[in-house]
Amino acid sequence: ELTKRSPSEWVIGVLFGEEGSFLIKPRDFDKIRKALPQEKPPIWYQVDVNLLTYFVFGTLWEISGEERESLIEYTRSAEEALKALNEKRAEAAFLIRPTEVGRIWELADVGEKMPQKTTYFYPKLASGLFFYHHGN
Numbered sequence: 213e214l215t216k217r218s219p220s221e222w223v224i225g226v227l228f229g230e231e232g233s234f235l236i237k238p239r240d241f242d243k244i245r246k247a248l249p250q251e252k253p254p255i256w257y258q259v260d261v262n263l264l265t266y267f268v269f270g271t272l273w274e275i276s277g278e279e280r281e282s283l284i285e286y287t288r289s290a291e292e293a294l295k296a297l298n299e300k301r302a303e304a305a306f307l308i309r310p311t312e313v314g315r316i317w318e319l320a321d322v323g324e325k326m327p328q329k330t331t332y333f334y335p336k337l338a339s340g341l342f343f344y345h346h347g348n
Contacts, residue, residue: 213225213235214235214307214308214309215309217309219309219312220258221237222237222238222241222258222260222263223235223236223237223260224236224237224260224263224264224268224306224307224308225306225307225308226304226305226306226307227293227294227297227304227305227306227307228297228303228304229297229298229300229303229304236268244263244267245257247267247271248262248263248266248267248271249266252324253322253324255315255318255319255322255324256319256322256324258315259311259315259319259326260308260309260311261308261311261326261327261330262326262327264306264308265280265327265330266327268306269284277328280328281328285302286330288310290305290307293305293307311326311330
């Protein structure tokens with residue numbers, strides 16, 4: 213269902229195991245914006261992961277950044293999220309559409325970063341090869 217939605221529409225999938233799955237879509241986006249950081253550029257509010265991280269986790273559930281580190285696991289695979297639910301290793305799974313690389317560039321151009329743990333690029337560089345001195 214997420215992929216059928218317009219990229220301009222803010223929508224998040226949430227799965228609660230046996231309780232079912234739902235699409236979260238705000239009725240009044242202006243009210244949500246008032247609960248989010250006000251100093252952000254307009255592009256920031258168009259990134260689903262920002263709204264999930266700062267509105268759902270931060271404002272609604274009041275989960276701080278430190279708590280997110282210990283309470284929330286991230287995966288790029290919907291199958292892994294479903295498996296965690298089925299095996300009772302998770303109580304809920306939130307599914308968001310991937311942020312387009314162009315949108316990440318737009319955020320970077322205005323000095324914004326993606327929330328921690330939310331970017332995944334492949335193939336990964338071998339960090340030891342590029343970041344450590346290898347002699348001469």
